[in-house]
Each structure stands twice: as C-alpha cells, then as structure tokens.
Amino acid sequence: MKEIIGRIDEKRILEQTLKSTEAELIAIFGRRRVGKTYLIRKFFQKQMIFEFSGVHNATLREQLTNFSNTLAEAMKLPVPPVIPANWTQAFQMLKNYAEPLLKKNKCVIFLDEFPWLSSAKSGFLPAFEFFWNSWGTKQNNLILTICGSAASWMIQKVVNNKGGLHNRITRKLRLLPFTLAETGEYLKHNNVNLDHYQIAQLYMVVGGIPQYLKDILPGQSAAQNIDRICFTKDGALQNEFNNLYRSLFAEADKHILVVRALADKPSGLTRKEIITECGLSTGGTATLLLEELTESGFISPYLPFEKNTRDSIYKLSDEYSRFYLKFMESSRATGTGTWIKLSTTPSWRSWSGLAFESVCLKHTKEIKAALGIAGVYTEESAWRYAPGKGRQGAQIDLLFDRQDFCISICEMKFSTTAFTIDKAYAAELVQKRDVFKSKTKTSKTLFIVMVTTFGTQDNSYKLGLIQNDIKLESLFK
Incomplete structure (x- = not known):
C-alpha cells in the first residue's frame, strides 16, 4: 500500500479484519481532514461494494434520496430504485444488494460521516442497530466500517453506546495527524523536497493534516507556500477556521470561545480556569465541550506532575487554529511576501x-x-509553581518521570541557528530546576534536556548544566 503514508498500526488492524472469520464492525474517528476516508478507500479498494456519506445539515428526505442514488450506482442500475420511506427500508435494500456478494467474497460497506446521517428524529441509529444486530453480525465475510469527524459523537453514540450497539464495535481506530517523519514522507511522495527545518516551519502552521499538506507545491519554500495558502484571497486555508468548527459542532461558538481562551494562555488553563475565562456553566456542559475538543484533536490535556486527571492543564494543540488566531484573523496584510514580512x-x-x-x-x-x-x-507530565506576589514561580512544559530514578526536564527552543545559552537563561534554568526539586521534594536525579532546531552552542554556561542536547532532526526519526 505505497499510496498510504504512515498509518502503520492502523494498516495492521485493518489487515487483521481481512483475515477475520467473523463479521467486523469498525469505528474510525478523528478530526476533519485528517485522512480517514482516504485510508478506508485506499486500503479496502478491492473489497468495497458500497460507500455512502452523510451530508451536513441535510434533511432526512435528502439523505434517503442520496442513499437511493448511491445504491443505484453500486448496482449499476440505469434508474434509481424507489426512495426508501425511512432508514429501516434503506438498510433492507442494502441487505438485499449485499447478500449475494457476501456469499462469494470478503466485502466492505463504508458509511462515512456517520454522525451527519443520525440527525434528530431521523430514526437512523435505531435502524442501523437493528440492521447490524439482526443481519450484519451473521455475515462472516462482512466488514462494516463507520466513520465520523465528530469524534466525541462517535465515542458517545457508537463506541460507548449503551443500547443496541453496546460492545458491538469489533475494532476502533482514532486517526491522528501525521508526525513530522510522516509529513516529510508525504511531501516527498508529492515531489516536494524540503529539508527538516522547512518542513518544521510548515508543520508549525498546518500541523500534520494531509488535506492541508496536499496544497504544498514543489519548488516553493515553506514561506512561499504559507503566503499562498494563508494570505491570498483564494488561499486554501483563508476561510478554513470557521468552516472547520461549524461543520463539527452544533454550538461551535462555545468551542471557538475555548480555543480562543487557550490561544491567549499558551501555558494552558485548568478546567476551572476555562469555565471562568469563557463564562461556561459548570457541570456536564463544560465537561462535554472539553471532551469534544479533545477527542477531535483541537486541545490536549496534560497531567501535572504527581497530580490526578482532575488537575489537568489544557493546551491548544491545533497548529492551524493557533496560527490563524495569531496572524490571519486580524491581519491587514495579504498577498505575496506577507509571511516573509511577518516572520x-x-x-x-x-x-x-x-x-x-x-x-x-x-x-x-x-x-x-x-x-x-x-x-x-516513564510518565510524561507538566509542572508549574505559582507563588504569591513578589515571589518567583517556575514552569516546566515537559518532563519525563523515569523508572530508573531520574527525571528529565525538557526545555524546547526554536531558533534559526544553534541556540546560545547566556548567563541570564542559565540562571533561569538553575532556578527552575532548584524550585522543582524544592517544591516536589523529589530525591530523583534531575537532568536538563535541550530540544532545539539546530542544537545548543557549546559554551561555559552549557557545560555541566545541560545533560542532553536534542536537535530537530531527531524528531523526524
């Protein structure tokens, strides 16, 4: 599967379903434009007998009409069958079509944008539950794949379903954005040849989202590509921000409010602080909202050192959202050269x-x-100490609490050349290490680790203070 970049674990799981002797119900979820549909289409292209996608905000009649037309195409009928009156009839039509094919070969039915099919009062989910439980589970050659960008909905309504789908999902896949290494591989596959530093600059703007990376053109630098896709009137990402959230969440304004609050507080906010900052009501509403943003990959919770999940610090993890709010939303400058000037x-x-x-x-x-x-x-965590006024605090964004009785404290710095530790920064590192040791009362050995783009310049301040020096290239391995 040379056309599928990365996705090693996912391909292994999908391969297992092809070898399975029982019916398989796969739930795949992840944020919009991360490549879920592409993965299923490419991997199962030889076994696919029916693919149908829900339409955002479409009426029940419109969805059922689309279903009838899609089924006609799959069956190669010159005239579409009668539009089903409801989803129960629709699934009966699908069953009648699939049954003869399943007697001969392994077959895949793919229902994409599953949450959009299950609109209010549509009766979709109960009909699907009956379809799967009464017929699908008995078809040993069937692989039924359901997919959705509304990750939280998929988890609540499908994966953790308490009704007819309870414990019926045989495989679940959460598709994440590409890593740096996978991004480099994807760009190379598209004949885009950039070094690690240039790729990192792109990644810091659009993340590892395949649909965004598809717009990166060969022969242009990272800055030129960013100019074109973000700052020209027809740029692919010019209007993506609002479209992205409003296509996923019914009350997108609240989600955007949280994203804005976290963009303004790079060090992160606790659940309680988010509720205060955004004026949210406490209880289930805030919990659900944070879960939806987390499962969709826009924010990430980080567990503080020696704390429990109740004390998690949330940070904005979507690169494009951070970039848009910082530079695109209120920028007066547009056109060629904008990003080079801003940089x-x-x-x-x-x-x-x-x-x-x-x-x-x-x-x-x-x-x-x-x-x-x-x-x-190891246990990864963050740590921060905020004393009263007039006293110096400390913050560590990443540390590795190791079973070999050591703790690695990571400092991450972006620079255009080798990073230089001067007297002031060396004193800051020492203070941070000493405050951490004092406040946590740890007896473990503390190592300070520098993670930089081009390494750390050797000098007297680095010697004896920095135990490990990691360059950007190591993140591509």
Missing part, C-alpha cells in the same frame, strides 16, 4: 517558540528515543 516581527518570535513547543509535545516518543530511554517506563 521578522517580535510576534513571530513569540509564536514560533510556542508553536515549536507544541510540535515537541506531539513527538515525545521521538524525544525519548533520542534520550535512549525508549525502553524505560
């Missing part, structure tokens, strides 16, 4: 540091490998 401003310097830090937090597996502790049990 000389103080705003760029502060943004690039935060964006690079976010990238590092998504590549902790690669950082651990570079540290030589891939085989050591």
